[in-house]
Amino acid sequence: MTAAEQQNPLHRRSLLRAAAALPVAGAAVAAFETPARASAASAAATASSAAHAGRFDPRSPRFALAVLPDTQYLFDADSADPAPLRETFRHLVAERGEANIAFMTHLGDVTEHGTEDEIERAADTFRTIHGKVPYSVLAGNHDITGDDQRGDSAYLAAFGPARYASMPTYRGASPDGYNTYHVLKAADRSWLVLALDWRISDKGLRWAQSVLDKHPTLPAVLTTHDIAWSDDDGTAQLSDNGKRLWDGLVRGNDQIFLALGGHYWPPGRTVLRNDDDNDVHVHITNYQDRYYGGAGMIRTYGFDLARGVIDVETFSPWLLSRDPGKRSLLEAETVELTGPTDRFSLDINFDERFKGFAPVAAPKPRPASAVMPRGTVAYWRFDASGTTAGGTAGKPVANGAVVRDLTGNGNDLTVSRLASSGSDAVTWSPDHHPGQPAHASLRFDGGKSPDRGAILSTAARAALNAEKFTRGYTIETFIRLPEPFEGDHAWMGILSWEGRNGDAGKTTGWSPLEPTCSLNLSSERFLQFVVYPERQDADPTSWSHAVPVGRWMHIALVNDGRRTVMYVDGSKIARNPSQLSTGIATLGKPFVIGATQFDERFGQGFYGWIGDTRIVNRALPVREFLTPFE
Structure with missing residues (x-):
């Protein structure tokens, strides 16, 4: 001793x-x-x-x-x-x-x-x-x-x-x-x-x-x-x-x-x-x-x-x-x-x-049909099946480019840039999570000043805009943060539904001006999933640990019609609220990848890579996530 x-x-x-x-x-x-x-x-x-x-x-x-x-x-x-x-x-x-x-x-x-x-x-x-x-x-x-x-x-x-x-x-x-x-x-x-x-x-x-x-x-x-x-x-x-x-x-x-x-x-x-x-x-x-x-x-x-x-x-x-x-x-x-x-x-x-004597075989891409279980309402990927923007690393994805919803439900996403952001605000990348079905992603170069970034939005009448998910949901995405993680990117959005929660009659949140549902990154690199439920006047919020930079991670938000649980790389995080949370108080306004609104205005875009993103209208078990975890 x-x-x-x-x-x-x-x-x-x-x-x-x-x-x-x-x-x-x-x-x-x-x-x-x-x-x-x-x-x-x-x-x-x-x-x-x-x-x-x-x-x-x-x-x-x-x-x-x-x-x-x-x-x-x-x-x-x-x-x-x-x-x-x-x-x-x-x-x-x-x-x-x-x-x-x-x-x-x-x-x-x-x-x-x-x-x-x-x-x-x-x-x-x-x-x-x-x-x-x-x-x-x-x-x-x-x-x-x-x-x-x-x-x-x-x-x-x-x-x-x-x-x-x-x-x-x-x-x-x-x-x-x-x-x-x-x-x-x-x-x-x-x-x-x-x-x-x-x-x-x-x-x-x-x-x-x-x-x-x-x-x-x-x-x-x-x-x-x-x-x-x-x-x-x-x-x-x-x-x-x-x-x-x-x-x-x-x-x-x-x-x-x-x-x-x-x-x-x-x-x-x-x-x-x-x-x-x-x-x-x-x-x-x-x-x-x-x-x-x-x-x-x-x-x-x-x-x-x-x-x-x-x-x-x-x-x-x-x-x-x-x-x-x-x-x-x-x-x-x-x-x-x-x-x-x-x-x-x-x-x-x-x-x-x-790897010199026993290289690990990289998983092959999986077709969209293999990863759309019952209840899939939207699925987007950035390879040739989802967008024509791919093929060359670093190639800008033009404003107006369309990323198809591969479910056929019509929830296609259209690319646009914030303020006067340049062509490098969103580019195509072959980089991807090892377990991701599609071997491609989009690289976002968002920031706070000036309002810089790019977003992918559903059309004004897309069915997803008004989906309430009262029986539950699973929202999944893959992200990677750059290393080094330079600049001030506190509270940047990853995905969200537009609109003010106050307009949905919610009164208990931090501000009536924040959207009804969003996944964000705090200044400490904690993931924050805040949702205003359809059936409760509440804003139960899940918080992750400080997530790493320089490597891909899978994020899943699973709601069984009563409560929401966040998973990172297939592991349940600790700070999941016990509050009841039934559905999402959507307002018929677009779903967005790449940013979060405040008072119906985008102030900054996401900084990093985003890969396959899927939304299912029920709670999925971990084994059915986009990348399998045991």
Whole structure:
């Protein structure tokens, strides 16, 4: 526990992980979900943890790779004590479902002397995890001598290919048996783990290359005993053996994005650039110099493909399982390591990093007929099916250009510019949300001064102008804000119905001059959806979080005839009003994309991109949005 944690008992880690313990698995360590949740030891909590055991979800975008470094001092002749390692294994088994642990890899030096007795003690300890969490073990210099052509050994008899044969992840071994590889199913894709001997031979390198050649689209994690050493500040550099691996295997195979080793201490890390000019993260993990030979210390690599990060944490389940009030000073110092080489996050855009060997196929455009469910009253898109303005990026969309309502309901939109805005106020763009049905958008260059921008409006007698939606509605659109988001664009409109709410007899709102329905962006980049219902004298307003710049987002406003809920990228936002909201008090005036009126006047236009926009006269479930969210 750090000094800061001792001074602040509500510190995130000290509260959640070190506050209390369970005898076996109650301190749930989800390094990639929430840091471990420790609770009072009880049979109920233990049963709850046991209920999660084995429930690994291969489709979740979040999963963990557990890394176990040198355990040699726990298997050192007659001073051996396998208890810490057994506790680590029990913890991984019990928390597999909670933490979504895909695999565990040992980095070598299982034992101190590699004797038959030490090896057998270690092999027996591994039975705690065997058949419950798949794993790999590789040989370190304290387990064997020479390179992987050494022949038979006590280590090979216990930790050779026969040990892994029943594991669903195991795919094969080198002819000598000292190198293995495993294929994991996690985050809805396959991952390769190479477990290489501490001194891999030229034959072994050729075998490893053949494995990569056989699985050319799989991202690969290389594990070995000796790859890098570190200065006291945690700056790692390749060892002599690491240089051989780098030149002979890693640098020329873009698949290898993470290389893990033990052997040396202190722990450290570095980032190298391979022959494809991509990052390879090289890490040393070893705690045998710490209290109790490392106390069965485990490191978790929490892959989060949704956030584009790997969150790394290091802790001892054995020490974590003890009563915090009875831990010795050394136990308290070792229960979790929080230095910059022990707890950190790696930012990785996985699709971008892996595109050279496993490019993600871009979704194809979907025809309008495929995305017009029952009750669709209007649908606009900006590809060739919706407008003739497209085809050339940056081409101005002329005043008078028509964007057709593809439902055939006649709610076509006509382009016009605000005040004396120039041709660049609205241009065509091939940019689009990855999940958008049409692969096109309009780029709006609106602003406050002078009144600058462009709008797309329905005709004076369009049916949409007077639609009341008393049975509910779903309004969807795609937008992207520029990065950098320059200028003052506070309260710019995205879409709206024209007309004053006061003219609809509404009296409770911020001003009787604002329109009856509008989607806007505040000065803090919060989305604001304000609606004056048809059947209530009210103005229930939904607010989002501060939305990002530089990337596309999907926005949905869903009303079930009683209340309205805003969704951003398929996620329900928090600030949805509980007020009744039935219908929209439209006044027979045009629906507009690109701006919001005040007192029937447009003061500024939207700044950014707008894509497909659809209105349905009922509440849609998330799975039926324009882009599917699960």
